[in-house]
Ligand SMILES: Nc1nc2c(ncn2[C@@H]2O[C@H](COP(=O)(O)OP(=O)(O)OP(=O)(O)O)[C@@H](O)[C@H]2O)c(=O)[nH]1
């Protein structure tokens with residue numbers, strides 16, 4: 538059974554007055570058994586009537602196992618925050634952050650872009666970390682709604698901003714290439730916390746920015 542829990546570890550440092558940490562190491566604990574996945578992929582393909590006897594296809598179960606493992610294996614990263622010495626109090630947003638996740642209903646990819654913004658409080662964040670957090674929550678079986686909310690909640694908890702917003706726009710292959718075959722259909726979800734939810738000006742600025 539694969540653990541979906543995030544293991545957060547604190548690099549030795551001095552905690553901030555609010556108890557948060559300036560350097561937080563995030564160590565995921567996936568439990569992937571590649572050999573078992575490869576055997577299962579071979580059985581799955583056989584069951585679908587696919588002949589694995591050719592030189593190319595003999596390696597296909599191994600490639601399938603590795604490919605899914607890659608999509609399900611979050612990378613370790615460090616959430617680094619810095620003091621907001623300039624008292625920068627306008628929105629910081631990273632747009633068009635690409636991601637690939639797997640829908641938990643079909644294990645088909647859903648692929649798209651996230652826009653993640655926050656209003657700094659006492660700390661600002663290394664910019665790459667917005668994309669790191671998106672990747673972290675993408676690499677597990679997901680539904681888009683939970684994915685969107687998890688990114689927002691996690692940043693709110695660990696950064697302590699005045700507000701955070703996440704908008705995700707994605708294509709679900711389970712909906713576009715099979716089933717209803719709604720070619721080109723995209724799904725948009727949002728999670729708005731703090732000032733992004735409560736302050737109409739901030740909300741409008743963020744939604745406007747994400748719509749570009
Ligand atoms: N809310 C939500 N639904 C999703 C997401 N990804 C896939 N789904 C939906 O999950 C549903 C699963 O429905 P089921 O009726 O159990 O599966 P199905 O028979 O394959 O459904 P069809 O796709 O309509 O053929 C489908 O409607 C998918 O479109 C997601 O991220 N969020």
Ligand SMILES: [Zn+2]
Nearest residue numbers: 640642643711
């Ligand atoms: Zn699906």
